[in-house]
Amino acid sequence: MKRIWNFLGDVRVTFWLLIAIMATMYAGSLLASIDYKLFDGMNGRAVQDWFLETGITRLAYTAWVPFLFALFGAFGINTVACTSSRFVAVLARRRSLSVRRLLVLLSPSLIHVIFLVILAGHFATFVVIEQVRAPLSEKGRFELPDKSGLTVEKIEYENFPDSSRLAGRVSQVRVALLPDGGGGERVVTEFTRPASYRGYDLHLDMMRKRENRDAPRPAQATPMPKKSNIDDETCNKEKLYHIGHFKPTNRPELYLVATRDPGLPLLAIGFAIMLSVMGFYFANYRSAE
Secondary structure, three states: OHHHHHHHOOHHHHHHHHHHHHHHHHHHHHHHHHOHHHHHOOOOOOHHHHHHHOHHHHHHHHOHHHHHHHHHHHHHHHHHHHHHHHHHHHHOOHHHOOHHHHHHHHHHHHHHHHHHHHHHHHHHHHHHOEEEEEEOOOOOEEEOOOOOEEEEEEEEEEEOOOOOOOOOOEEEEEEEEEEHHHOOOOEEEEOOEOEEEOOEEEEEEEEOOOOOOOOOOOOOOOOOOOHHHHOOOOOOOHHHHOHHHOOOOOOOEEEEEEEEOOHHHHHHHHHHHHHHHHHHHHHHOOOOO
């Protein structure tokens, strides 16, 4: 049993797992670039739901996804075995070490423990996340994943001043929402200032309306840009917002995004603690020798 445990915690196993993870992610990025629309459907959904509904029908493109999860699972086991072995070895010497030296020697192991917490946070985000995105309109209703709803009470737009080079463009949007039944407190959200409601984070999003290419145009109308210029199915949406295609009379469409991400607190807290421990380690590792 000890030989198996030592093998699982071997740094050489760590090296080859990292190589396999990098190769799988690189291959996945190439496959995703071939069929971006297929993988874009994963956004905001639990990965297992997406895979069982959509991904399993295109295994030639998606088989790398469960394989990547398996590799990260093996990497987590490897980290647990390696960290625990080092932790036990350091604690065995604790009587001969000063408190500062002991803490310095334990810091790398603690960082690995926090890394496991962060890895668990990513896993929770991928498999438990709830997200819904829908357009907003005055007096319209927005339904959350838990079937509760919010009614849009008011939408206020602020534009850049006429003296600005961005005149005619939206600088800020403020949306007031009322819970179903009208008994709850008003929820107000703005760009860069999300609101919280029933455990969901409410964010505003805005998408420029695409031109209707089938609609009749005046004879002297300026030719429309080629379809490939703004409708390419890639993750790069820069061309969709290109300043040359913007018309101030066409206000972008407003969306509300509701997200419940149980992995986010683990990520935020984990990174904060990791940075603190790393700061302590680098500030004390020489003085504690």
